[in-house]
Amino acid sequence: MLELEEYLIAHTDPEPAYLAAINRTTHLKVLNPRMLSGHLQGRVLAMLSQMMQPRSILEIGTFTGYSALCLAEGLAAGGRIHTIEADDELEELIAANLQLSPFAGQVVVHIGDAKQLIPRIEEVFDLVFIDGDKREYQQYLELVLPKVRKGGIILADNTLWDGKVLVGQGSKDPQTAAIMEFNNRLSADERVDKVMLPLRDGLTMIRKR
Numbered sequence: 001m002l003e004l005e006e007y008l009i010a011h012t013d014p015e016p017a018y019l020a021a022i023n024r025t026t027h028l029k030v031l032n033p034r035m036l037s038g039h040l041q042g043r044v045l046a047m048l049s050q051m052m053q054p055r056s057i058l059e060i061g062t063f064t065g066y067s068a069l070c071l072a073e074g075l076a077a078g079g080r081i082h083t084i085e086a087d088d089e090l091e092e093l094i095a096a097n098l099q100l101s102p103f104a105g106q107v108v109v110h111i112g113d114a115k116q117l118i119p120r121i122e123e124v125f126d127l128v129f130i131d132g133d134k135r136e137y138q139q140y141l142e143l144v145l146p147k148v149r150k151g152g153i154i155l156a157d158n159t160l161w162d163g164k165v166l167v168g169q170g171s172k173d174p175q176t177a178a179i180m181e182f183n184n185r186l187s188a189d190e191r192v193d194k195v196m197l198p199l200r201d202g203l204t205m206i207r208k209r
């Protein structure tokens with residue numbers, strides 16, 4: 001871990017024990033455990049959610065449930081988080097992980113492609129976390145924006161993509177090219193306010209006007 005990240009974590013609240021357990025089992029059992037938000041970003045997601053006290057949250061890309069449970073910490077009484085995961089092999093682990101937390105009853109897991117499922121979820125969202133396939137971010141944004149209330153917040157993860165967005169337009173890697181295109185289009189998008197933060201792998205905060 002980088003020295004700066006160690007210092008930030010040392011001066012940030014600890015993860016709840018169930019999240020530390022999910023982090024450990026994800027590293028032991030699942031491919032690409034680095035996809036999990038982790039301690040520092042998890043506490044940022046929890047803090048933002050607590051500040052908003054949303055009634056309805058949507059997450060695209062559940063993975064092992066870590067970030068969904070961080071976002072759930074801020075839900076208003078009776079509120080719910082819908083989270084969508086395309087990989088059905090993760091379904092059992094997600095269900096088991098949710099049960100470790102106090103929020104299992106407030107998390108609705110949808111297994112399938114977010115592009116198909118988002119139009120079928122009839123909710124107005126206060127908060128959305130986009131963390132699915134990097135090549136699909138623009139499609140997710142177009143699908144969720146009409147379902148977000150005015151003033152609602154969309155968070156997009158990995159918008160620095162390991163710093164590869166800085167290499168310029170020559171990039172042939174489709175993920176990098178798509179994230180660069182998403183960032184460029186978003187910066188000129190007058191439907192929303194936006195600010196890009198250099199947190200972990202880049203977190204962009206988007207507010208619907």
Ligand SMILES: C[S@@+](CC[C@H](N)C(=O)[O-])C[C@H]1O[C@@H](n2cnc3c(N)ncnc32)[C@H](O)[C@@H]1O
Binds near residue numbers: 063068087113114131
């Ligand atoms: C970076 S991981 C999510 C990490 C998780 N949000 C966290 O912070 O712990 C991305 C997840 O999105 C899922 N995914 C990719 N494309 C998707 C799609 N079209 N619909 C739903 N999930 C998708 C992947 O299977 C993967 O589990």
